Amino acid sequence: MEDTKKKIQETVEETDDITMEELLRESDIAHLTPGQIVEGVFVRKSPEGYLFDIGHKREAVVSGNEVIPQEILSAPLKLKVVHPYSAAHGGNPLLSWADVFRKEASLNLKNSFESKTPVEGAILRATKGGYMVDLGGGAEAFMPGAHALRKNDKPSGRKFSCLIIEMKGGNIVVSERLAADIVREKAAGAIFSKYAVGDEVDGTVVSLAKFGAFVDIGGIDALVHVSDISWGGVGKMDEHIKVGQKVSAKILSMDAAAKKISLGIKQMSGDPWKKVGEKYSVGSTVDCVTGNTTKFGVFCAIEPGVDGLLHISEVDWQNPNPDLAKLFPKGSGIKSKIISIDAAKNKISLSLRRLSPSPWEKAAEGIKAGNEVSGIVMRVTPFGAVVKVGDALEGTLHVKNLDWFKKVSNPATMLKTGQEIKLRVLEFDPQQQRLELSLKHLRGNPFEKYKKKTVLDCTAITVMPAGVVVEIEPGVEGFVPRNEITRKKGDEVSELIKPGDKLRGVVMESDATRRRIEISVRKFEIEQEKKLLAKYSAKRPGPSLNDLLDEI
Template identity: 30%
Template sequence: MSEETKVQESAPAETITQEAMDNIVSIKKGDTVTGTIVKIDDNQVFVSLGYKYDGVIPIRELSPVQLENAAEAVQIGQEVEVKVVSIDDEKEKLVLSKRQIDSERAWDELQARFDSGEVFEVTVADVVKGGLVTDIGVRGFIPASMVERHFVEDFSDYKGRTLRVKVKEIDRENNKVILSQKEVLDEEYEQNKQKIMNSLEAGQELEGTVQRLTPFGAFVDIGGIDGLVHVSELSWEHVAHPKDLVSEGQSVRVKVLKVDPEAGKISLSMKAAQPGPWETAAGQFNTGDIVTGTVRRIVTFGAFVEIAPGVEGLVHISQLAHRHVATPHEVVQEGQEVQAKILDFNPAEKRVSLSIKETEEAPAQPEKAERAPRDRDRDRGPKIEKIDNPNVSLSNEGMSFTLAERFGDKLSKLK
C-alpha cells in the first residue's frame, strides 16, 4: 500500500471521464479532510468524503475518552473534520481520526480559556474513581473535590450531565487538563451573597431548602446563599442530631436571627418560625392540674421539670418531699419521669411552680403513748405531803422555805 493514491472527487460510476480526471486529487497520510457521517457501527464510523474511497473512523479515534459505542460521539449526517491516519488501497479504505483534529484545536482553545478565566459548558462522559471525565477535544478531568460546593458521596448519576467549568490547570506536554465547576459556583455564590445579605433583616421569615447537615446544625439555602440553623434552633424539643428532624432537600420555614455581612454569616432559626411552646401551653395547663414531666436540670434550690416541649417548671426544694431534703439529688435525678401538681401557672412570664410532694400522701404522725401513773408521778418530782404550818409557803411554781422553818428547832433549843 502506497502513502499516496489517486482518487476521484466526483465522477460517474461507469468510467472516468476527462472531466473527472480534472478533479483527481492527491491524498496522503496526515492530510486533513472534511466528510459526512453515513453509517455508524458499534466500534467504527463510516465517512463519505466525496472521494473514490470512503473513510472509516475506528472508535478509538473518535474521542479522547473511552466510549462504549461509537454513537456516543457522532450521529448520521454530521459533518466532521478528520485527519488521514493511513491509506489501504487493497481494501479501498481510508483510516481517519477525528480525535487528532479535535485535540490539536482544543489545546490552543483551552489555553486561551485558562488565560481569560472563561466559563464554558462540558458534558460528563464518564464517572471514574476520584472524579468525572469529559471530552473537550482532549480528556478533561474534574476531581471529586471540584465538582460541587458541598461533599458528594455518589457521582453515579452525573454521567450525561452538563456542567459549567473553568480550566483549573493545563499541561500540554503531559496531556493533562484539570477542570473545576466548584470554582464557578463559589464565585457566583460570593457575588450573590452580599446582594442577598444586604436585603435581609433580623426577624424576617423565609422559605428555604435544607442544603446539608452537620452534627452542629443544618445549612439552609435561602435564595442562593446558605444560613446556619444551629441544632438548638431546630425545634422547641431537644434534638440530638439534625438528621433526626430534617433531611437534605427538605423545604423548611426559617426566621432570620442575625446577619453578619463582614463575617459572611447568617444565623437562622426554625423553632422561632413556629408557635412557641408557651403559646401552645397557655390553653393546655391550669393551676391545680396533676401533670407528668421529666426532670431536665437539678440546681441547689430545686429541680426543673419539663411538662411539655420547651415548657419547664420549678419544683422548689421545699416541694420535693414531705420530709426535710438537704439536696434535690436525694429525691430526683436528671431524666427521671415524675408527677407534679401545678401550684402556679403564668405563661405570660413563662413561669410554672410545681410540687411533687403535693401528689403524694403525707406520712401519718406517730401518736403519743399514754404514760403510766408511776411515770407521771416521776415527772412531777418528789411527792410533798400537806403541811399545816403558817411559815411554809407553797405555790404552783414550787416551794420556798423561810430561815425559821429550816432552823426553827435548833433556834428553840438555843433559847
C-alpha cells in the same frame, strides 16, 4: 485543471456505467490533504471503524481504535484528514475524530483557565498528596487533597466541577473547593436578590453543630440557631433535626456582605407561649410527657412547643436526690402541678411532690417556736448539723446554737450521725420549709438571767494566775479576774481560792457575743461593808454597789 478534466474524460471513455457527476465527486478525494478539517455525518459502524459521509462518493473511515461517544454521533462532527487514500481501508479516506477533539479540548481548557471558569472532571486514581483527575480529551490534572471537598475519596470515577488553578505546559492543577466557591458565590448573589427577611424557603440540612443546624437553600448554607428550631427546649440536636432532612424555614436575617443568612424553623408556626397565660394557671394540674433528663431536673412537654421543668427538688418530699433517669424514662406520661409561669421567658416550673400535701403543712399544728422536740442527726457539716424531726421534716442546727459558752469549731466533736438528741425550736416556717433548731436553748439564756449587777453564788472550778473559773449553775460558767477576788494585794490566787470554794459576787459584765460572764467578789464585799457602816453610822453613806458597778 485541464489535466484533471483530461483524466476524467479518459475514465468516461473506459467506463460507460459511471456518470460525469460521480466521477467529479470521485475526483474530490484528490483535493483532501493530511491535516485538513472536514465535517462528516455518521453513517454506520463497520468492522473497520466508523463510516462518515463527507460529501464524497467514497465514505470516509475513522479507525475503530478511536472511541466516539454514542451520544454525539447524531450530529455532524468535525474530523481531521489523516490520509486521503487509505489502501488499508479499501481506498477510502482515513480521518480522525480524536485529534480534533483533543485539540478543541486543550483550547477549551486554556480558555477556562484564563477566564477562571470551572470545568468538569472525574477522579481517576489516588496519588501522593491528592488525586489524578480526567478532564476529558485525554487531559489529566492533579488535584491536591486539600482542594477536594471529600476526604479519602476513592478512584470511583466521581464527577465534579473543578477550577484550573495552574497550567504550565502539559501540567495542570485543579481545585474542586475553589470551583464550589465560585458556584456558591453566584448562587448566593442570586439568593440575596431573590429573597428578603420574612420570606419562606425550602432547604436540606447539610450539617449539625452544638449551636444549630446548617441548611443548604440552593447555593448558600444558612444557619438555624438551636433556639430557633423548636418553641420547646432542644436537648439533643439530632433528635429534632437530621442531616439530609428537607425543611421549610423563615428567613430571620440577611447579611449580603458577610454572605450570611439566619433561618427559623419554629417561626413557621405561631408562638404557643403567647397563649400560655390564657390556657394555664399556677396551681393547675397538667398532663405532660417526659423528655430530656439533666442533673437538675426533667423537661416535660405540656403541648407541642411548650415545655416545663420538673426540678429535682420538686420530685419527692422526703428524697432530695432521686434517680431521675430511672424514675422518668423518656416518653413517659405523668401528671404534675404548675408552680410558676413566666411566659415572657418561655418558662414553666412543675412539681410532682406538690400533688400531695406537704409534710411541713401536716406538721404545722404540732410544731411551734419554743417547743422542745426530739430528732436524729442525719448529717454533720462544718456549719452544724441536719436533724430529722418526725417522719419527714429536716431542720438545721447551726454551730452557733450548740453551746452558750463554747466556741465550737468542729461540730463533729459534739454530734454524731444517727445520734438522738433533744432540741428547742427557734423558728418554724411551713411555707418556706424552714425549721431552725437549737441545743443550747434547752436551757434559759444565761446572759439574760445573769445580767449586769446581779448578785450570785458560785463555786470555784479552776484556779489560775489570771483568776478563777467558777460554775454558776450546771452548764453556766463565769470568771472572776485576779484583781476582783479580794482587796488584798500581793497574795497568789492559789493561796486565796481553792477548787470547790463557795464564792459570792456581783456580775460586772454579761456579754453573749463574747460568751463571757465576769464576776467581782471584791465589789460585792465593799458593798456589804458599806451597808454595815450605814446601818451603824449617822454619817451620810458612801457610794452604793450600783454606783460602783456603773463606774466599771
